Amino acid sequence: MHVGRRFFLRSGVALAALAALPRVLLAAAWPDKAFSSSAAGEAMVDLLGTDQTIPSDQIKLKLPVIAENGAVVPVTISTSLENVESISIVVEKNPRPLAATFEILPGTAPEISSRIKMGQTSDVMAVIKTDSGIYSTAKEVKVTIGGCGG
Amino acid sequence: MASKIKVKAKLSGDIADIKSLMIHPMETGARKDPETEELVPAHHITQLTFTNNDKTVMVANFSTAVSRNPYFSFKFSGAKAGDTLKASCVDNLGGTDELETVLK
Numbered sequence: 001m002h003v004g005r006r007f008f009l010r011s012g013v014a015l016a017a018l019a020a021l022p023r024v025l026l027a028a029a030w031p032d033k034a035f036s037s038s039a040a041g042e043a044m045v046d047l048l049g050t051d052q053t054i055p056s057d058q059i060k061l062k063l064p065v066i067a068e069n070g071a072v073v074p075v076t077i078s079t080s081l082e083n084v085e086s087i088s089i090v091v092e093k094n095p096r097p098l099a100a101t102f103e104i105l106p107g108t109a110p111e112i113s114s115r116i117k118m119g120q121t122s123d124v125m126a127v128i129k130t131d132s133g134i135y136s137t138a139k140e141v142k143v144t145i146g147g148c149g150g
Numbered sequence: 151m152a153s154k155i156k157v158k159a160k161l162s163g164d165i166a167d168i169k170s171l172m173i174h175p176m177e178t179g180a181r182k183d184p185e186t187e188e189l190v191p192a193h194h195i196t197q198l199t200f201t202n203n204d205k206t207v208m209v210a211n212f213s214t215a216v217s218r219n220p221y222f223s224f225k226f227s228g229a230k231a232g233d234t235l236k237a238s239c240v241d242n243l244g245g246t247d248e249l250e251t252v253l254k
Contacts, residue, residue: 030196035213072217091215095180099215102224108207109165109225115217117178 031101040090040097040125047088047101048129053136056081061126062113063139070118070143078111083131087112093122118143155237155249166229166253168200168208170222170237178214195220198239202229202253229253 034046041051062076077087087110088101099116110128118124118141125138154173159166172195179192192214200208207226229235231254238248 029209030211035211094215096213096215099213101211103209103211105207105209105226107226107228109227112210112222112224114210114220114222117215117217 031098034098034101035096037098038095040092043096043098044088044090044127047098048086048127048134050134053127053134056128056135056137059126059128059135059137061124061137061139063124063141066142066144067118068144070120070145073116073118073124073141073143074113075116075124076111076113077126077128078109079128079135081110081128081130081135084110084128085131086129088127088129089114089116090125090127091116091118091122092125094119153249154247155239157235157237157249157251159235159251159253161229161231161253164229165225165227166202166233166235167225168223168235170198170200172198172220172222172239172247174219174239174241176212176214176216176218176220180214193241193243195239195241198222198237200224200226201236201238202226203233 031047034043037043037046044051058081059079067073075089084104086101086103089099090097091099100114102112104110121142123138123140125136127136156171158169174195175193177190177193181190183190194214195212198210199206208224210222233253234250235253236248236250240246
């Protein structure tokens with residue numbers, strides 16, 4: 001099939017515009033700045049407006065004591081706190097400490113599990129935002145083989 | 151192309167227990183290609199959204215620190231058999247994927 005040069009150029013521009021679109025839409029929702037912070041405190045200020053949290057024993061943070069493989073560290077967070085708005089996972093010594101953040105919508109239980117990467121032995125913090133404040137609990141995980149580029 | 155998301159949903163009463171798995175490299179951007187010694191560009195899922203009958207039930211924002219082939223589970227209430235649960239994800243390069251399942 002013969003495709004004119006003009007047409008080819010024009011369709012290329014249209015495709016590029018299409019490809020850029022979802023990223024623009026995404027930028028509004030995905031907390032880019034918090035995720036690219038290299039300090040845990042800074043990331044929390046960007047995400048939640050403060051790095052001051054209230055230690056709480058109502059948060060259950062399930063993590064292995066020793067992670068043999070830092071590339072796959074299972075983590076489960078649940079809480080009995082009420083009116084939870086979001087749950088975030090912060091790995092203090094990772095190059096990018098904020099690992100993930102989950103929006104808890106009405107009707108959704110404040111209970112999530114996932115698997116994260118850890119570069120080295122570090123404290124892992126579960127940060128829970130409720131309508132009455134920001135609560136957290138932390139646990140240390142010993143990593144024997146790092147999961148970031150190693 | 152077949153969806154690279156897998157979802158397992160279990161209903162008990164009106165609570166749906168959702169377990170999901172995505173096939174994705176989740177490149178951090180800090181890893182070097184062992185052969186060319188060049189950095190592999192970051193390629194990771196940024197957002198995973200679940201809707202149940204068009205009502206958003208979960209928005210998960212991922213960084214590069216979520217493991218390769220991410221696993222994610224959560225629970226929500228107000229579900230019933232026959233509901234359509236849709237999982238959709240977007241990555242940092244604009245790639246998208248989605249999967250629909252019917253709760254039973």
